[in-house]
Amino acid sequence: MSAGGEKSMRSLCIVMRTANYRENDKMLSLFSRDSGRIDALARGCRKDTSSLLSSTDVFCCADFSFTISKDRYYVTQAELKNSFFGLRKNMSSLLTAMVLIEIAEKIVMPHEGNPRLFALLASALHALSNGEDSDKVLIFFSFKLLDNQGMRPVTDECTVCGRAPADRLSILSGGTVCDEHDGIDVPHFYIESIRKILETPSKDLMTCRFEYDKVLAKLSLDWVRTAFDLELKSAELVK
Ligand SMILES: [Zn+2]
Known part of the structure; x- marks a missing residue:
């Protein structure tokens, strides 16, 4: 040709x-x-x-x-x-989609295919376009992204010393920690939800059921920002 x-x-x-x-x-x-x-x-x-x-x-x-x-x-x-047309019907879906696109834009490199991230982004846009809750999509996307990019959050032991973890998370350490280390105390269901997301394929976002709240949504985005050292302009809009 x-x-x-x-x-x-x-x-x-x-x-x-x-x-x-x-x-x-x-x-x-x-x-x-x-x-x-x-x-x-x-x-x-x-x-x-x-x-x-x-x-x-x-x-x-x-x-x-x-x-x-x-x-x-x-x-x-x-x-x-x-065209994911449904995104345009709801302000919160649209703003979240803008955040996900901005994250992808900063992570995707020229000449480097990334089929897993592509599938995750497509699945998240599809879910938002079909009326799925934008906090749920953001949380799912964030933890799957960390996993896909080799930064899978640890949930079964203290990431620092390997002992049994408390209901504490440390973004800087990359997962759960015990009472001995710096972290933030979180409801137990956060850790259960992160586990559930990590074991669910990207394409099953819509059918994946997990408990969440606004604070977990904010935490998941902070995690992505910290892990990839991102400044996100669009993230200011979804606060
Ligand atoms: Zn520890």
Whole structure:
């Protein structure tokens, strides 16, 4: 498929960010399941008649085709799989989706596929779009993300000394701790819920039942921020 140094590629992607460019174009920041972060130009996609129109908005999940020329990606086709339209019906779903996208944007690297994170993000957007409680989705996403990225929270022993844990969590130590170490006292169900989430596949978010509250939602986001050293602009909006 190469002519004059051009290559082509096809991949399932989620649109993480868009910026208008020239009269009818957009620059897209994409999370490709197979290739990680891709910045691509979608020419003419803002025209009413463009076949790319419906697939080039933030949150859209579509099968994108590209030509690659001099390391630049140009969208040639996009087949929409899900626009997660329901996100736009509820402010708290929308704001949470923005937080999840911002987290993904900061973690996904160019040329590095991350199918597990892709599946988790798609599952979380699907749940939010279908009216699942936004705190529940945020909590589930956060703990699965930590696990996927090699920072699985410890829940069965003191992360510092290995003794039986108390109902105490330490974000800096990466999980439960005993009474001897710095941590925050939490209701026992927090630890049960984290365990439950860790043993549930991402795709089963909607059917996973666990107990939670607002404080656990805030704690889960703080955990992600600390673990990945993230400054999240959108997180200010969901307080
Ligand atoms: Zn200990």
